[in-house]
Amino acid sequence: MKMQLGMIGLGRMGANLVRRLIRGGHECVVYDVNPEAVKALAAEGATETRSLAEFAAALRPPRAAWIMVPAGLTGETVSALAEHFAPDDVIIDGGNSYYRDDILRAASLVERGIHYVDVGTSGGVFGLERGFCLMIGGEPGVVARLEPLFETIAPGVGTIPRTPGRTGEITQAEKGYLYCGPNGAGHFVKMVHNGIEYGMMAAFAEGFAVLDKANIGTTSAEHNAETAPLGNPEYYQYDLDTTAIAEVWRRGSVVSSWLLDLTAAALQEDPGLTEFSGRVSDSGEGRWTVLAAVEEGVPAHVLTASLYERFSSRGEGLFADKLLSAMRKQFGGHAEKPAG
Numbered sequence: 001m002k003m004q005l006g007m008i009g010l011g012r013m014g015a016n017l018v019r020r021l022i023r024g025g026h027e028c029v030v031y032d033v034n035p036e037a038v039k040a041l042a043a044e045g046a047t048e049t050r051s052l053a054e055f056a057a058a059l060r061p062p063r064a065a066w067i068m069v070p071a072g073l074t075g076e077t078v079s080a081l082a083e084h085f086a087p088d089d090v091i092i093d094g095g096n097s098y099y100r101d102d103i104l105r106a107a108s109l110v111e112r113g114i115h116y117v118d119v120g121t122s123g124g125v126f127g128l129e130r131g132f133c134l135m136i137g138g139e140p141g142v143v144a145r146l147e148p149l150f151e152t153i154a155p156g157v158g159t160i161p162r163t164p165g166r167t168g169e170i171t172q173a174e175k176g177y178l179y180c181g182p183n184g185a186g187h188f189v190k191m192v193h194n195g196i197e198y199g200m201m202a203a204f205a206e207g208f209a210v211l212d213k214a215n216i217g218t219t220s221a222e223h224n225a226e227t228a229p230l231g232n233p234e235y236y237q238y239d240l241d242t243t244a245i246a247e248v249w250r251r252g253s254v255v256s257s258w259l260l261d262l263t264a265a266a267l268q269e270d271p272g273l274t275e276f277s278g279r280v281s282d283s284g285e286g287r288w289t290v291l292a293a294v295e296e297g298v299p300a301h302v303l304t305a306s307l308y309e310r311f312s313s314r315g316e317g318l319f320a321d322k323l324l325s326a327m328r329k330q331f332g333g334h335a336e337k338p339a340g
C-alpha cells in the first residue's frame, strides 16, 4: 500500500529517508528551516512547503509526519507541529531522542488525541542504499497503520541468510524493522544499540593502536622509555600495515562487520589519520545507556569504559591526570617528565 508521509528536517538522515520513500512509490511532503534543502527534494518529487502550517495543510488526515531534526530541537518541533495537527494524526520522532522524553511527549499529545511514535533509526549516511534499521515504540494499532512506510525505509530481507532455526513467515525483524513496545521502547533499543556502537568502536580503535606500535623495538630512540618501559625490544620488531590488516580481517574473520568495513575505508583514505585530532564527541546515547545499566544493576564494563574514553579524548581527564602527577611528586619527589 502506498502512503503519504510528511518529513521535517532534511539533513543527512531526513533527506535520504524521503528519497527511499519516493523510490518506493510513497508520497512525501517536506519541510526544513533551510529552503535549499526543501527545494532539492522538491526537484526529486517531494511536495515543497515553507512553514509548519503549510506542511500540515498539505498532509491528508489522518496525517503522519516524521521529525528528523537535531535531537536537541525535537521537543520544540513536536510542540510546534502539534499546534497544526488534529486528533488521530501521528507524529513520529526518528531522531536520537532520550526515551524518557518520548514517554512525556506521548502523554502530553494523547490529551489532544494526537499519537506519538518513537523510531530509533540506524543506518547513517549509507541508509539510502542499504536501508535503515528501525526500532519502533508506540501504540500497536498506530504503528501497524504506518507499517508500509517502515517496510519501505527498512533494508528488507536482502542477501542476509535466514538465521538457522527460523521457520515460517518472514518476520518484521528479518525485514529490518521491529515493534519493540510502548512509547520509549524504540528509542530505548536504539540507545543501547549506540552504547554497543561505542564499545565496538573502542575495541577496534584500541586493537589497531596496539598493531600500530608493534615496531617500537626498532625505533627505541624515539620510544619514550619513561611512559612505556620496554624490556624486550626484540618482541616489537613488526612494521605492520594496519590498512592491509583491516582489509584482510574483512574476509572471513570473526571480527568482520560493517564497522570494520568502515574502519578499513577510513584507513585506506588516510592511513595516518592526519585529518583528525582525536577529540571524540558524544551525543548522549552512550551516557543514557550507562545510566540505564546503573539503574538496572547490570555490569556494563566495556560500554562504560568506551564512554569514558571519549571524555578523556576531549581532555576531560586533565584535572585527574594533573592530580596524579602532583601526588606522585608529593610522596616520591618525582618530577613530571616533559612529553617524549
Ligand SMILES: NC(=O)C1=CN([C@@H]2O[C@H](COP(=O)(O)OP(=O)(O)OC[C@H]3O[C@@H](n4cnc5c(N)ncnc54)[C@H](OP(=O)(O)O)[C@@H]3O)[C@@H](O)[C@H]2O)C=CC1
Pocket (backbone or CB within 6 Å): 008, 009, 010, 011, 012, 013, 014, 031, 032, 033, 034, 037, 068, 069, 070, 071, 072, 073, 077, 094, 095, 096, 097, 121, 122, 123, 124, 125, 283
Ligand atoms: N547522522 C547520523 O548518522 C544519524 C543521526 N540520527 C539522528 O537523526 C536526527 C537528524 O540527524 P542528521 O540528519 O544527522 O542531522 P542534520 O543536522 O544533518 O539535519 C538536520 C536538518 O534539520 C534542519 N532543522 C533544524 N531545525 C529545524 C526545525 N526546527 N525545523 C525544520 N528543520 C530543522 C536542519 O537545518 P539547518 O542545517 O539549516 O539547521 C537540517 O537540515 C538527529 O536526532 C540525529 O541524532 C540518527 C541516526 C544516525
Ligand SMILES: O=C(CO)[C@H](O)[C@H](O)COP(=O)(O)O
Pocket (backbone or CB within 6 Å): 096, 121, 122, 123, 124, 194, 197, 281, 282, 283, 284, 285, 286
Ligand atoms: O545514531 C548514530 C549512529 O548509530 C549517530 O551517528 C549518532 O550521532 C552516533 O552517536 P554519537 O554522536 O554519540 O557518537
